[in-house]
Amino acid sequence: MSVPEYVITMEETLDFAGQAYAGKPQLPLALRLIQNTGVRKRHIVQPIEQTLHHPGFEERNRIYEFESKKRCPEVIERALANADVPAHDIGVIIYVSCTGFMMPSLTAWLINNMGFRSNTRQIPIAQLGCAAGGAAINRAHDFCTAYPESNALIVSCELCSLCYQPDDDGVGSLLSDGLFGDAVAAAVVRGSGGTGMVLERNASHLIPNTEDWISYAVRATGFHFQLDRRVPGTMEPLAPVLRQLAADHGWDIGNLDFYIIHAGGPRILDDLSKFLHVDCDVFRHSWATLTEYGNIASAVVLDALRRLFEEDTAMPGATGVIAGFGPGITAEMAVGSWIVDAPRNMDRMQRGTSAPRLGRDLTQSTRRRVAWTA
Template sequence: MSTLCKPSVSVPEQVITMEETLDFAARVHAGKPQLPLALRLIRNTGVLKRHIVQPIEETLRHPGLEARNRVYEIESKKRCPAVIESALRNAGVGVGDIDAIIYVSCTGFLMPSLTAWLINAMGFRSGTRQIPIAQLGCAAGAAAINRAHDFCLAYPEANVLIVSCELCSLCYQPTDDGVGSLLSDGLFGDAVAAAVVRGSGGTGISLERNGSYLIPHTEDWISYAVRSTGFHFQLDRRVPGTMEPLAPVLRELVTAHGWDVGNLDYYIIHAGGPRILSDLSKYLGVDLAMFRHSWATLTEYGNIASAVVFDALRRLFDEDTMLSGATGLVAGFGPGITAEMAVGSWTTDDFERDLLAATRAAATATTATATAATERAIV
C-alpha cells in the first residue's frame, strides 16, 4: 500500500486579521446594500487571521491580470522549493527518488506547468512524470492524494510528490461586491504545501481506498468567471448546504471498506467554512472535536484551498498521537460540486519506529543521568 507521508506547509509573512478584514471591507465597499450581510458572514467564518503574499495595500489594488500572474510566477518559484525539500526530508526520500510530480493550483496560470521549472531547478530526473491539476479548486488537494495513490497502484515502487501552491489573495477583485465575493475576500488565505506519497515504506496514512463524487447539476455553484481582469470567484448561496447530500457518500465509502464512519480515529477534512465541519459532525455522527485539525487551519490560516488537507494532516502528525492501525478519512470538496475522498490506516515504518524509540530512550536516559548528577551535587 502507498503511504501519504508528513506534509510540509508554509504561509507568507504578511498577516491580515479578522478586524483588519472587516475594516477594509467596510471601507472599500461602503454603501453597498449587501455589505451588512457580508460583514456578518465574515465574522461567522471563525477565521482569526490569514497570510497573504503582498501587503494589504498592494492586494487591494488591481494592476491587471498580466501583472498579477507575474507575481504568481515569482512567488511560486520563490516559495515552493523550500517546502518541497522539507516534504522530501519528512518522507525520507530525495529528488532522485521521485517518479511523478502532481502540481495543484487554482490561483494562477503557467504553461508549461511549474512542474517543468521544478524539475530543472531542483534536479529531479528528466523522466519524472508531470501531472498538473488546475481546475478542481479546493478539492484538488484530496484529488492529488487519490491520483498519487492510483499511480502507486500502477507502479508499486514509485514515489509521487504533491505540491499545492494557492495564492488566493491574487484573485481579489475590488469591483466585485456580491455577497459571495465579499465573503471570499474574508475567508481565503495563501499557502504552499507539499507531501510525498511513497509506494513502499514511510510513516503516515496507508492509502487503501478512494473515491470521487459529483453532485449532479451543481457545476455553476462554485466557479470562476474569466474576464480581462482575471478570475472572478462566484459562489452560490446553496453551497453551504452541500454536506447533507455528500455525507451519505462519505459514509458509503467508509462502510464499503468495513469501517464505521462515525468511529474513526482521525478525520482530515477540507474546511471551506465552519458549516462544512458542523454539518459533517451532524450528518456523520462525529464529535466536532474530531475535526480539530481542520478547525485550527481555518482559524489560523483561513481557507487555503487545496492546501487545507495538507495543513490539517501536518497538525495530526505534530500531535503525535496516532498508533499503527488507526483508521481515518481524508476528504476535500470543491467546484462541481465535487468530493474527493480517501480512507486509510496509520502505518509506521519499521526503521523510523525503531529510530524514534531509540531516540526517546536515549533522551530518557540522558535526563535520568542529569537528574542523578544534580541530586548528588545537592547532597
C-alpha cells in the same frame, strides 16, 4: 507547509471591507458572514495595500509565477527530507493550484531546477479548486499502485489573495475576500517505508447539476470567484457518499480515529459533524487550519494532516478519512489506517493487500505513504 509573511487579521478585514464597500446594501450581511467564519487571521503574499490594488491580470499572473517559483522549492525540499526520498527517486509530480496559470506547468520548472529526473511524470491540476488536495492524494495513490516501486510528490501552491477583485461586491465575493488565505504545501507519497496513513481506498463523487455553484468567471481582469448560496448545504448529500466509502471498506464512518476534512468554512464542518453523527472535535485539525490561516484551498488537507502528525496521538492501526470538496460540486475522498516505521521488506511482503499510506510519510501503493512538510 509554509505561509507568506504578510498577515491580515479578522479586525483588519472587517475594517477594509467597511471602507471599500461603504453604503452597499449587502455589506452588513457580508460583514456578519465574515465574522462568523471564525478566521482570526490569514497570510497573504503581498502587503495589504498592494493586494487591494489591481494592477491587471497580466501583472497578477506574473506575480503568481514569481512567487510560486520563490516559495515552492523550500517547502518541497523539506517534504523530501521528511520522507527521506531524494528528488531523483520521485516518479511523478502532482502540482495543484487554482489561483494562477502557467504553461508549461510549474512542474517543468521544478524538474529543470530541483534535481528531478527528466522522465518524471507531470500531473498539473488547475480546475478542481479546494478539492484538488484530496484529488492529488488520490492520483498519487493510483500512480503508486500502478508503479509500486515509485514515489509521488504533491505540491499545492494557492495564492488566493491574487484573485481579489475590487469591483466584485456580491455577498459571495465579499465573503470569499474574508475567508481565503495563501499557502504552499508539499507531501511525498512513498512506495514503501516510513510512518503515516496507509491509503487503502479512494473515491470521487460529483453532485449532479451543481457545476455553476462554485466557479470562476474568466474576464479581462482575471479570475472572478463565484459562490452560490446553496454551497454550504452540500454536506447533506455528500455525507452518505462518505459513509458508503467507509462501508465499502468494512468501516463505520462515524467511528474512525481521525478525520482530515477540507475546511471550506464553519458551516461545512458543522453540517458534516451533524450528518456523520460525530463530535465536532474530531475535525479539530481542520478547525485549527481555518482559524489560523483561513480557507487555503487545496492546501487545507495537507495542513490538517500536518497537525495530526504534530499532535502525535495516532496509534498504529488507527483508522481515518481524508476528504476535499470543491467545484463540481466534487468530493475527493480516501480512507486508510495509520502505520509507524514499517520495515521496507514488510511493505514489499504486504503489497498484495491494497493499502497506501499518508502522513509525515504519507504512503500508498498496495502499501503507500505520503510524507508531509511543516
